[in-house]
Amino acid sequence: MKFAARLAAYQNNGMDALFAGNDPDLIAFAGGYPDPALFPQAELGAALAANTTATTLQYSTPAGAAALRQQLAVRMQRDGIPGTAEDVMLTQGAQQGIDLVARLLLDPGDGLVVEGPTYIGALSAFDSYQPHYYEVPMEADGMDLHALQRVLRKHQVKLIYTVPDFHNPTGAVMSLAKRKALVALANRYDCVILEDAPYRELRYSGVQLPPLRHFDTEGRVIFLSSFSKILAPSLRLGWVNADPALLAPLLALKGGADLETSSVVTHAVASYLQHSDLDAHIAHLRQVYAAKMARMRAALAPLLPAGATLTQPAGGFFLWLTVPGVDLTALVRDVLLPQAHVSIVPGATLSPMGHYRDSARLSFTGVTSAQIDAGCAALGRVLAQVGGAAQVQRL
Ligand SMILES: Cc1ncc(COP(=O)(O)O)c(C=O)c1O
Numbered sequence: 001m002k003f004a005a006r007l008a009a010y011q012n013n014g015m016d017a018l019f020a021g022n023d024p025d026l027i028a029f030a031g032g033y034p035d036p037a038l039f040p041q042a043e044l045g046a047a048l049a050a051n052t053t054a055t056t057l058q059y060s061t062p063a064g065a066a067a068l069r070q071q072l073a074v075r076m077q078r079d080g081i082p083g084t085a086e087d088v089m090l091t092q093g094a095q096q097g098i099d100l101v102a103r104l105l106l107d108p109g110d111g112l113v114v115e116g117p118t119y120i121g122a123l124s125a126f127d128s129y130q131p132h133y134y135e136v137p138m139e140a141d142g143m144d145l146h147a148l149q150r151v152l153r154k155h156q157v158k159l160i161y162t163v164p165d166f167h168n169p170t171g172a173v174m175s176l177a178k179r180k181a182l183v184a185l186a187n188r189y190d191c192v193i194l195e196d197a198p199y200r201e202l203r204y205s206g207v208q209l210p211p212l213r214h215f216d217t218e219g220r221v222i223f224l225s226s227f228s229k230i231l232a233p234s235l236r237l238g239w240v241n242a243d244p245a246l247l248a249p250l251l252a253l254k255g256g257a258d259l260e261t262s263s264v265v266t267h268a269v270a271s272y273l274q275h276s277d278l279d280a281h282i283a284h285l286r287q288v289y290a291a292k293m294a295r296m297r298a299a300l301a302p303l304l305p306a307g308a309t310l311t312q313p314a315g316g317f318f319l320w321l322t323v324p325g326v327d328l329t330a331l332v333r334d335v336l337l338p339q340a341h342v343s344i345v346p347g348a349t350l351s352p353m354g355h356y357r358d359s360a361r362l363s364f365t366g367v368t369s370a371q372i373d374a375g376c377a378a379l380g381r382v383l384a385q386v387g388g389a390a391q392v393q394r395l
Pocket of ligand 1: 032092093094095096119121163168196198225226227228233237238
């Protein structure tokens with residue numbers, strides 16, 4: 001059998017390793033999982049039951065339930081994004097939004113800027129459109145815009161993909177100045193920005209900044225978010241806000257991809273938003289996740305070898321570990337997974353160029369406190385041996 005050329009890129013994207021897991025002893029710091037104990041199970045269950053009707057079980061429209069789009073428009077207005085229900089499209093998670101935007105804009109060989117490192121699932125979606133990647137390094141305050149400008153001066157770029165709030169995987173937040181400057185660069189060089197913001201509401205400290213879409217003067221920013229991290233991932237529910245010139249073809253592509261997002265789910269979430277207090281729920285998530293982050297940092301930081309660094313993000317799901325000179329891809333494969341039974345995401349899988357080999361992403365949200373303590377102790381023991389261990393590859 002001969003597969004399409006787009007499959008070639010899939011062979012090595014690292015998604016399998018990230019989600020593989022039949023090791024019963026595994027402590028998984030790898031996946032970006034919410035804490036299952038925090039799912040509002042009873043309220044969502046009741047909303048799903050109440051909204052399973054003859055109407056919601058029928059086909060609907062690609063844009064999705066108007067009631068939910070209306071509620072999302074109000075939430076986005078509060079966040080600095082003007083617009084109505086007409087400017088919103090519901091998607092099957094943010095992941096589908098990424099895929100549809102790529103489908104809208106990228107022909108094989110087209111220029112695509114991603115942050116280095118970036119979200120592995122975005123690379124997985126982009127790969128099938130065979131773009132030409134330009135990887136722009138992350139800094140503590142977001143994408144390196146000098147590096148971006150060097151790319152834009154020399155090459156044609158159609159799409160810039162960014163996670164400005166609590167970046168996956170580094171946790172960084174793009175500064176206010178960079179938000180404005182990035183939109184200005186997109187205007188100047190005729191690019192579209194995909195602002196992927198599923199962690200946006202999960203801030204644990206500091207002051208919230210306006211989304212990129214707030215600064216959008218030419219309808220070039222597509223704002224994308226999701227209920228996965230703030231309610232539950234299996235709802236498979238995200239949303240896009242974009243200018244009508246972008247939203248109309250996205251709706252057409254959505255129709256071709258899956259016709260629509262489940263009406264039962266979208267009506268259930270609309271009724272959850274109406275009857276429950278999502279903001280109070282998110283405030284609780286913030287408290288619990290901030291404590292988990294502090295716990296993981298406290299457990300791991302004292303065990304790091306000299307020179308290693310661990311970030312302290314102001315929100316989101318992830319810590320970013322760097323152990324200069326050590327090949328963490330090899331360490332994960334050869335020691336951490338098989339011997340210590342701890343999974344983390346090697347940085348090289350989060351870079352289309354395979355950079356960041358001495359870094360890795362750790363998620364603190366989906367694990368229990370006991371798992372955080374045990375997993376960090378095991379990781380610390382492995383890292384302590386890094387200097388002498390024969391099986392550790394140095395870069
Ligand atoms: C940055 C980013 N975008 C998109 C997604 C996909 O989210 P969803 O479950 O809404 O498809 C994730 C999930 O981890 C993510 O981290």
